[in-house]
Amino acid sequence: MEYKTDIEIAREAQKQPIQEIGARLSIPSEHLLPYGHDKAKVGEEFIKSIQGRQNGKLILVTAINPTPAGEGKTTTTVGLGDGLNRIGKKAAICIREASLGPCFGMKGGAAGGGYAQVVPMEEMNLHFTGDFHAITSAHNLLAAMIDNHIYWGNELEIDQRRVVWRRVLDMNDRALRDTVTSLGGVANGFPRQTGFDITVASEVMAILCLATDLEDLQRRLGDIIVAYRRDRTPIYCRDIKADGAMTVLLKDAMQPNLVQTLENNPAFVHGGPFANIAHGCNSVVATTTALKLADYVVTEAGFGADLGAEKFLNIKCRKAGLAPSAVVVVATVRAMKMNGGVAKADLGAENVDAVKAGCPNLGRHIENIKSFGVPVVVAINHFVTDTDAEVQAVKDYVASQGSEAILCQHWAKGSEGTEELATRVAEIADAETSDFAPIYPDDMPxxxxxxxxxxxxxxxxxxxxxxxxxxxxxxxxxxxxxxxxxxxxxxxxxxxxxxxxxxxxxxxxxxxxxxxxxxxxxxxxxxxGEIMTMPGLPRVPSAEAIGLNDDGQIEGLF
Missing domain, CATH: 3.10.410.10 (Formyltetrahydrofolate synthetase, domain 3)
Structure with missing residues (x-):
């Protein structure tokens, strides 16, 4: 059977004007700042006006450790949001924006897949509303002002060997990991060793995603430590007097982006820190705004639960005063088989023993999430090669861990494939069984x-x-x-x-x-370990297959 690609499905979407999507959440059109017809930013004034409202229920979607077999965490997030709307709930989705680095590197797109996608898919995976460009510019403005301060006499007595603020670029470029700047003589400043990180690893990205408003944003930017003096005393961004201009560059980027799923349900897409090097969650502003506007908010945290969910629960929830009502852990039969020792090329053949052998990875994530005091349900993201016996093996294993696993077919069927999961998640969220608490106190060393x-x-x-x-x-x-x-x-x-x-x-x-x-x-x-804050491109980057077809449409994003 021939399946359509994600981009083909996205291209056929019957999108509604973004004002209609906003109306579903009772956002007046004058408080939407449209970027074209299908995406808009939600105005700061409106966000401030709704702070007195009661919060909806927060549902976190996380996953097992990623494998080359694919897990589909964003796809499941979108599918669950659509499923909740399908069963009559007022639900919104909150996900991160895509980074150009992995988009042109290994991963391709980051807007879900199959019939559980957020659109416009092409724009979301490319420049979108310019938020990442603004973050890159604000970060590098500070870098330029530090070197400029040193050039014009170094009044703050910065030790040039202890400048800790690197530069950033939203691209996988290993050649920039370790660089020397200011070569070429007196006019170009004082040479020093530095380097680049990817934009999503920037502290400015983390700040944008954790700040509550523009005032909080500027305070946090001012708190950035950029360098040290010879006596090891810190020099802050506010000492360089860059925090005001950086806030100006980030003014629009602070406002969350509203788009829609293929089924015309509201989705907030805002911020994008990586979960393996940063804290891996979408912005606090987007999440808290969605909670004031919807009865259920489905959000995801990057990579496996050992990274994204841990940081969501220990950092984001702690700082923003949030508490999830339920957590969904995404797993696939294919990934269980890979964890059980099966090579990627052999995943199509039934192997119930390998599924069982791989399940302890899932079991540990379930146990870890339960240690935060929140109820867990497992979503088995269905692939066409999965057999009934393999699916049953996962369900039986999860039941033995005191949780439950539900088969989800949102990739092929959209919200129809997540009705069972949505119904169960809503029941759990409504039952008020969460005793959420971070796993360590603030005052622990x-x-x-x-x-x-x-x-x-x-x-x-x-x-x-x-x-x-x-x-x-x-x-x-x-x-x-x-x-x-x-x-x-x-x-x-x-x-x-x-x-x-x-x-x-x-x-x-x-x-x-x-x-x-x-x-x-x-x-x-x-x-x-060996984790890199500036990734490199693989031997065959996704960029090699991306281009325009004869009709001027983008091909190769997936």
Whole structure:
């Protein structure tokens, strides 16, 4: 049977004018700032006017560790949102924006798939409403102003060896990881070693996604530590006097974007920090706005539950005062087989034993989420090659873990394929059974917070960190940063720091290579193993297959 590609399905969408989508959430058209006919930003004035309303129910969608077989977390998020609307609930979706880096690298698009997509798919995966460009510009303005300050006499006495603010670009470009700037003589400034991160790893991205309004945004931008003096005292963004201009550049980017699913249900798409190096959730503004406008809000957190969900629950919910009513963990039969040792080329053949062998990865994620005090349901994202026996094996395993698994066919059938999941999730959310709490308190020492995640979530025996890192954490505690949460930067493919180790490993340790203070975002970034803050392109980048066809339509995004 011939299946249409995601982009072909998206192109056939019967989109409604964005004002009609806004009307479904009772957003007056004068408070929508349209970008074309099918996307708009929701005005700050309107967002402020609804803060007194009661919140709807928050539902988090997360997943097992990603495999090359694919899991479909965004697809399930969209499918569940459509399913809730199908059964008569007033629901909205909140997802992140796509980064150009993975779009042209390995991943392709990031707007769902099949008949559970958010549209306009092409624009969402490319420039969209310019938010990432604004973040890139604001970040690099600060970088330029730091070097400019040094050039014109260095009144703040910045130690040029201790400038910690790098530059960013929304592209996978390994050549820029480690660079030397200001070569070419006196007119170009003082040469120093620096480098680039990808835009989605920028602290400015994290700040935009955690700030509550423009005032909070500027305060957080001002709090960014950009460099140190020779006596190790910090220099802040506000000392460089860049926070005002950066806020101006981010003024429109702060407003959440409203679009629609293929079934014309409202979707907020805003912010896009990576979950393997940043905190991996869409913006607090988008989520909290959706909660004031809809009875159920379905949002996702990036990669597996050991990364995205952990950060959603320990960082975003803690900082924004949110509590999820239910968590959906997405799994596929194919991914269970890969975790059970089957090669990607052999996934089409029935192998119930391999499914059972791979299920402990799912089991650990279920157990981890339950440790936060929230109810868990598993969504089995259906593939046409799945057999009844394989699906039943997953259901039986999940039942043995004290949870339940529901087969979902949203990729092929849209909301019709998620009615059962939507009904069950709504029941759980309405039952008020969530006793949510982060797994560590604010006042726990920073290294103990790292150990709590490494041992409790990753099931590691120990955290390996040299004395320099431990001393750095102690220094930050003494400087008043000890109450911050930690943001783990780690491979998404495994509970360990080795991307090739699948399943539910034990007996491993977590090596911490570096720690970074994101004082504006309000967390400590803990870089584990070989994780890169500037990814590279694969041997055959997705970009090679992207282009315009004879009709001027984009091909190759998927």
């Amino acid at each position: 920073l290294f103990e917070k790292i150990e709590t995640i490494a041992k409790g979530i990753y099931r590691a025996d120990a955290v390996v960190a040299d004395q320099k890192i431990r001393t750095q954490l102690k220094d930050w505690e003494e400087a008043g940063y000890g109450n911050l949460p930690v943001c783990m930067a780690k491979t998404q493919y495994s509970f360990t720091t080795d991307p090739t180790v699948r399943g539910a490993p034990t007996g491993h340790s977590i090596p911490v290579r570096e720690v970074r203070l994101s004082a504006g975002a309000g967390f400590i970034v803990v870089i584990c």
